[in-house]
Amino acid sequence: MTRTTLDLWVGIFVVGGLAALLVLGLKVGNLSTFNMSESYVVHADFENIGGLKPKAPVKSAGVVIGRVAEIAFDNSKYEAKVTIRIDKRYAFSKDTTASILTSGLLGEQYVGLSPGGDEAMLKDGDTFKLTQSAVVLENLIGQFLFSKGSEGGKKAEQ
């Protein structure tokens, strides 16, 4: 079988297409930052998770140390149960606080971990004892309006 110029062009085309896919995967997508190292799973119960989504980053001191694996609703406690996968390289004390924070004003929500002082470390399957729910703007505005309203009422009584 003889090789033709057509084969060369099709070869270049296929290589170009695969290279484009590779660029999309490595440079554009998060495949290059995909964590293949071992991890352990911990749970956190929140009263309100706001707009937290699966795969959201878990950060400590601004560094991504894991990802949200799953979000479920706990039917007995009426709370959100967030399963977090943390890289095995990072160990956190048992009294670490997990909070739901927002990056920037309009940014995505992520889980922030603030380490405590306990000597015992979190193990696979443990649950965070201290959690801080997401700030819901509507609640904040509601509280603000309520306090303003009650201030106005007191002034009127005086």
Added chain:
Amino acid sequence: MFNGLISALQGVGRHVVNGIWRLGYASRFFAMILLSSGMSFRRIHLIIKEVYFSGVLSLIIILVSGLFVGMVLGLQGYETLQKYGSESALGTLVALSLVRELGPVLAALLFASRAGSAITAEIGLMKATEQIVAMEMMAVDPIARVVAPRFWGGVISMPLLAAMFSAMGIFGGYLVGVVMIGVDVGSFWSQMQAAVDFRTDIVNGVIKSFVFGLAVTSIALFEGYDAPPTAEGVSHATTRTVVTSSLAILALDFILTAFMFRGVS
């Protein structure tokens, strides 16, 4: 008046019956292509030749269009984002728009106009010059010899073209956003990488373009094979290929997007 209404109803009925008849014939034609595919894969050089005609020859229009679409996205995206002080999110905007929607859809529309119409015209002309009948006379199955290789050539080419369109578009967005306007290069790429998910966005985009390739090539081949063997018939079939393929791409895009990106932020 009454007779006019009756004949109008007859006309509608005829169109509906004709449409259903064509749909059934098209389904049988598609099944025949799939059944004859095994034989085509045994003669792989036929498929490679069609990858050349559908893919390689469409490359220039795909790459140039991708570059310009990306550049326009970069420019328009910057204009909007800078009002909210979020120019650094330009990378996210350009990449997500291209990888999820514009890449597969625009590449497929261009593919339908460039390769789809060529396939229809070629097959229609083969029919008009009685080459298809001659093959049947020589006991050569025209579906296995002519249609199936073109089908697989198009189906293989489409995802590769869409990937190149998206990659080129992101490069265009980078050229305008980072090189010309001066958005920070670090945040352009890092915000893009943080927002674009390989599985959800890129793989789904590739699946979309594969489905579009399947639809466009099937429509183009069917229209060509079903074309009346006259100059007018072939020209009508070519027009119908572009119109039907474009509508099919847009409708399929809506359905696939509803399935793939439901609940994804």
